[in-house]
Amino acid sequence: MNTLRNLFIPLALVGLTAVVGCRREATPAAAPVAAAPVATPQPAPKPIAPDTKFPTLKLTTLDGQPFDLAAQRGKWAIVNFWATWCGPCLKEMPELSALDAMRExxxxxxxxxxxxxxxxxxxxxxxxxxxxxxxxxxxxxPPADFDTPRGLPFTYLIGPDGGVVKKYTGPVSARMLEEDIAAAGGPAAG
Known part of the structure; x- marks a missing residue:
């Protein structure tokens, strides 16, 4: 039985090669086709967790107050990762503070x-x-529903529906954030 199987597989491959070869010869007017690269098996894409698009964030602030991102629905939320040793972080803090104070x-x-x-x-x-x-x-x-910052500052713009509108690696300005809010359907700056 194994002998028959060992003979059958090479014969089947020869037959398949002949059929494929015949097809190519049957269409001589066709332009030459470059050989397709051999596809290597890729791992299945990792499914996106629902919280990735609509992140949750519940924590206690330094003044002892609870902060819940879900409670901010209806507003544009800016989640800013920063550090005391980060010069660009310190530079953007006054503008972020002004946005929070001046824009309801x-x-x-x-x-x-x-x-x-x-x-x-x-x-x-x-x-x-x-x-x-x-x-x-x-x-x-770090908070599970947010990417681990690969650089600071690292900022998320969250829309009124709770969905991530944009991520920024590097410093942001009030103007940049307000322009992105307006471009996403929010109120224009001013």
Whole structure:
């Protein structure tokens, strides 16, 4: 039985080659076709978790108050990962603070992404005050529904429906955020 199988497989391959070869010869007017690259098996794409598009974020801010991103629905939320040692982060803080204070349709939350203590962070914020809530997040266990920052600052713009509108790696400005809010259907700046 194995002998028949061993003979059948090579004969089948020869027959298949002959059939394919005949087809090519049957259409001599066709332009030459480049050989297709051999596809290597790829792993199946990882399914996107529903929370990735509509992230959840529940934490306690440095002033002891709860912050729940879901409670901000109806507003544009800016979730800003930053660190005290990050120069561009410090430069954007006053603009983020002004947005939070001057625009009723915008709320900002700062997530200090560094290995420090809450007391040290509070002392830092005395010298660099902002009006928006701040929280210290664990660099070894960042919020699950957000990408781990590969650079700072790292900012998310969340729409009034709770969905991610845009991600920014690097510094943002009030103007940039307001233009992106307007482009996504929100109110124009001014």
């Amino acid at each position: 349709h915008i709320v900002v939350v700062g997530l200090a992404y560094e290995d420090t203590t809450e007391d040290d962070l509070r002392a830092f914020l005395v010298k660099h005050p902002v009006v928006y809530p701040m929280a210290l997040v664990d660099v070894y266990n």
